Amino acid sequence: MKNAIIIGAGSTIASCVIDKLAAKDFNIYLLARDSEALLEKQQDLNVKYPNANIFIQAFDVLANSMDQITEKINICFDTLGTVEVVLIAYGTLPNQKLCENDLKEESSALRINGVSVLEICHHVANKLQLQKSGTLAVITSVAGLRGRQSNYIYGAAKSMVNIYLQGLRNRVNQYGVQVLTVMPGFVDTKMTAEFKKGLLWAKPGKVADDIVNAIFKKKDIIYTPWFWRYIMLIIKSIPESIFKKMKL
Amino acid sequence: MSHEYLSWGRINNATSMLDYAPISRNKNLDFADVNRILTYGNGRSYGDVCLSDQASIINSRFLNKFIHFDRKDGILTCEAGITLQEILKLIVPTGWFLSVTPGTQYVTLGGAIANDVHGKNHHAVGSFGCFVEEFELCLSSNERLICSKAQNANYFFATIGGLGLTGWIVWAKIRLLPICNPNMVTNSYKFANLDEYFALNTELAANNDYTVAWIDCLSSGAKLGRGIYFTGAHAGYQEELIQPKASHLGMPIYLPVSLINRYSLQIFNFLYYNRRQSSAPVMQHYEPFFYPLDAINNWNRLYGQKGFYQYQFVIPFTNAREVIAEVLKHISKRKMGSFLAVLKTMGDIGSGGLLSFARPGVTLALDFANQGNKTIELFRILDQIVLEAGGAIYPAKDACMSPELFMRGYPNLDKFKLLKDPKFSSNFWRRVVGE
Numbered sequence: 103m104k105n106a107i108i109i110g111a112g113s114t115i116a117s118c119v120i121d122k123l124a125a126k127d128f129n130i131y132l133l134a135r136d137s138e139a140l141l142e143k144q145q146d147l148n149v150k151y152p153n154a155n156i157f158i159q160a161f162d163v164l165a166n167s168m169d170q171i172t173e174k175i176n177i178c179f180d181t182l183g184t185v186e187v188v189l190i191a192y193g194t195l196p197n198q199k200l201c202e203n204d205l206k207e208e209s210s211a212l213r214i215n216g217v218s219v220l221e222i223c224h225h226v227a228n229k230l231q232l233q234k235s236g237t238l239a240v241i242t243s244v245a246g247l248r249g250r251q252s253n254y255i256y257g258a259a260k261s262m263v264n265i266y267l268q269g270l271r272n273r274v275n276q277y278g279v280q281v282l283t284v285m286p287g288f289v290d291t292k293m294t295a296e297f298k299k300g301l302l303w304a305k306p307g308k309v310a311d312d313i314v315n316a317i318f319k320k321k322d323i324i325y326t327p328w329f330w331r332y333i334m335l336i337i338k339s340i341p342e343s344i345f346k347k348m349k350l
Numbered sequence: 351m352s353h354e355y356l357s358w359g360r361i362n363n364a365t366s367m368l369d370y371a372p373i374s375r376n377k378n379l380d381f382a383d384v385n386r387i388l389t390y391g392n393g394r395s396y397g398d399v400c401l402s403d404q405a406s407i408i409n410s411r412f413l414n415k416f417i418h419f420d421r422k423d424g425i426l427t428c429e430a431g432i433t434l435q436e437i438l439k440l441i442v443p444t445g446w447f448l449s450v451t452p453g454t455q456y457v458t459l460g461g462a463i464a465n466d467v468h469g470k471n472h473h474a475v476g477s478f479g480c481f482v483e484e485f486e487l488c489l490s491s492n493e494r495l496i497c498s499k500a501q502n503a504n505y506f507f508a509t510i511g512g513l514g515l516t517g518w519i520v521w522a523k524i525r526l527l528p529i530c531n532p533n534m535v536t537n538s539y540k541f542a543n544l545d546e547y548f549a550l551n552t553e554l555a556a557n558n559d560y561t562v563a564w565i566d567c568l569s570s571g572a573k574l575g576r577g578i579y580f581t582g583a584h585a586g587y588q589e590e591l592i593q594p595k596a597s598h599l600g601m602p603i604y605l606p607v608s609l610i611n612r613y614s615l616q617i618f619n620f621l622y623y624n625r626r627q628s629s630a631p632v633m634q635h636y637e638p639f640f641y642p643l644d645a646i647n648n649w650n651r652l653y654g655q656k657g658f659y660q661y662q663f664v665i666p667f668t669n670a671r672e673v674i675a676e677v678l679k680h681i682s683k684r685k686m687g688s689f690l691a692v693l694k695t696m697g698d699i700g701s702g703g704l705l706s707f708a709r710p711g712v713t714l715a716l717d718f719a720n721q722g723n724k725t726i727e728l729f730r731i732l733d734q735i736v737l738e739a740g741g742a743i744y745p746a747k748d749a750c751m752s753p754e755l756f757m758r759g760y761p762n763l764d765k766f767k768l769l770k771d772p773k774f775s776s777n778f779w780r781r782v783v784g785e
């Protein structure tokens with residue numbers, strides 16, 4: 103059996119990935135913020151996949167210190183042995199307006215979506231490098247490709263992760279470690295429950311399919327669904343002098 | 351944060367004051383400062399039972415986890431936000447099926463209980479509620495009750511078919527049906543008019559687990575009520591199993607006008623009635639048999655921007671033939687018929703739900719494109735016929751019925767009111783009963 107660690111297992115997208123991995127006979131360690139929901143999720147997976155071993159631990163990137171989180175990740179590796187897949191999926195969609203008026207809000211958004219992710223990547227990458235195998239997959243966002251007035255705090259954090267992963271990929275490639283950057287567009291999840299959904303919106307199951315395929319195909323960077331590559335190509339090509347006047 | 355909710359007919363909508371999206375079934379929601387609450391399942395009700403203006407909405411979508419599956423005895427416990435499709439994916443490969451299923455698998459367990467839904471086997475086994483062993487009901491006081499026939503029975507029977515008004519169903523335990531495989535053995539029989547339908551039904555309903563009929567509601571005169579009668583049974587041992595066809599059909603956008611009008615209907619009904627029929631039994635996967643419409647995603651958008659109504663009623667067996675004929679005459683005269691006209695007889699096994707729709711008699715379900723007053727006027731005429739026949743209209747499909755019709759069709763209403771939660775309310779409830 104293979105092993106996976108899911109950091110942010112409560113995420114709607116991650117939940118779909120977990121199902122797809124469990125169906126492929128993975129043992130899975132779940133880390134999520136809500137300990138009650140985690141227990142329920144473990145029970146759910148035990149019903150669906152009686153042969154898989156599902157382990158759980160609660161974690162919170164705001165409430166826990168980095169040492170505590172490092173320790174939690176060590177426990178996952180110690181329990182599972184060789185780990186094939188680590189997925190980092192947690193995140194929040196900060197209220198941009200609130201962030202503009204409240205620095206504390208802004209810092210915590212940057213910490214959750216940016217800095218804490220890098221710290222976890224730092225530790226996980228070293229573990230995989232030692233193993234000389236495995237995949238580190240991180241969900242960032244197409245929002246990290248160009249700053250827009252409506253959500254540049256979130257975008258900045260995701261962009262920081264994008265660049266970090268690029269460097270990391272370059273560093274650990276020689277050790278046989280895959281680093282996968284996942285950039286979804288609009289996905290119908292808990293995070294976006296209140297948004298009106300249109301044509302561009304994808305179902306979490308579709309995004310999870312793309313993620314799992316990219317892991318097994320050893321991809322570096324994916325846009326999901328695929329058409330976001332082209333949408334972002336257009337958005338990135340708009341000259342800044344025009345872009346700064348647009349309401350986006 | 352607030353959010354706009356739609357129901358399946360896309361005529362009714364409601365904007366919430368606040369949304370709860372619980373991810374853990376064991377955590378209480380804070381109802382202290384809210385006045386109006388309603389649970390939203392998957393919005394597969396056609397009218398306004400699943401909608402409430404100025405309310406806090408419990409969005410049950412993220413409570414879709416399994417809790418326990420007794421594979422030996424076919425008893426399944428899961429959170430109420432799970433869809434029937436998710437349940438089927440787990441149970442069918444292990445040799446179990448839903449004891450009762452409506453015509454779409456995209457409804458939640460909670461929604462199936464709250465409308466006490468019925469299926470093609472109602473005449474033989476009763477409604478969904480007959481197979482609910484127990485559930486947890488959370489009241490607006492945050493008191494949680496385990497309800498079954500033996501425990502809090504009054505809440506049990508008020509909640510089955512209770513239109514989401516007794517509280518929030520958190521999880522439920524249901525009894526499943528053993529099957530050999532996913533296949534169905536199906537038969538179809540043409541009937542030339544209503545008399546032939548009733549004769550055929552007497553014979554076929556007695557010997558078949560699943561029965562339903564499609565009728566061409568544009569035909570008139572001697573052909574009034576002509577259609578096709580379908581029967582089905584779960585298949586036995588198969589040398590080769592059939593795979594379901596993956597569907598990629600969908601209606602991604604809202605059309606400005608309805609694709610369904612009197613001309614397209616006439617063509618459809620003619621072709622459908624006259625399609626080639628096999629006289630031998632046909633082997634089918636259960637999906638096309640139970641859920642033919644699920645093959646087209648968002649098929650409700652075919653009706654365009656204005657949306658559509660569904661009108662479903664049940665009337666007692668006495669005089670049923672005459673009453674159905676009268677209804678069909680009114681429809682064919684106006685050429686407003688629907689391409690989904692479904693006729694079925696229901697049996698006398700009841701779930702005991704105080705406000706359950708399913709009851710012995712004949713039920714007819716019809717779709718109508720929204721043509722404004724013209725459609726409402728037709729409904730008023732049909733309402734009168736249903737009222738006089740001692741029938742009832744199905745709240746899950748309704749957007750128009752009068753308070754009087756509801757009261758007369760649901761004689762246990764007063765008993766129900768005593769068990770309704772003071773804070774749970776829907777647009778439907780306020781329309782037919784008041785605050």
Ligand SMILES: Cc1cc2nc3c(=O)[nH]c(=O)nc-3n(C[C@H](O)[C@H](O)[C@H](O)COP(=O)(O)OP(=O)(O)OC[C@H]3O[C@@H](n4cnc5c(N)ncnc54)[C@H](O)[C@@H]3O)c2cc1C
Nearest residue numbers: 391392393394395452453458460461464467468513514519
């Ligand atoms: C194509 C199609 C075919 C259909 N065929 C049939 C059929 O054959 N037979 C039949 O009986 N019906 C049929 N229906 C109707 C459908 O089965 C019902 O409307 C069903 O209740 C919808 O479930 P939902 O999960 O979408 O709930 P919603 O429509 O969102 O809600 C329905 C009601 O359930 C309540 N509710 C939902 N979840 C909970 C909960 N957890 N706790 C408390 N209350 C809750 C809501 O408040 C509301 O009153 C059909 C509908 C469609 C679209």
Ligand SMILES: NC(=O)c1ccc[n+]([C@@H]2O[C@H](COP(=O)([O-])OP(=O)(O)OC[C@H]3O[C@@H](n4cnc5c(N)ncnc54)[C@H](OP(=O)(O)O)[C@@H]3O)[C@@H](O)[C@H]2O)c1
Nearest residue numbers: 112113114115135162163164192193243288289291292293
């Ligand atoms: N949905 C989209 O449109 C979209 C688009 C692009 C990128 N993304 C990215 O996709 C990833 C998955 O998101 P999703 O769409 O699946 O949304 P989601 O269901 O809301 O998942 C986000 C998860 O992050 C967890 N989380 C939030 N704060 C945390 C903290 N301080 N410590 C630990 N965990 C915390 C949440 O925990 P709880 O379960 O306890 O709330 C939740 O499970 C995120 O990185 C998101 O930025 C999403």
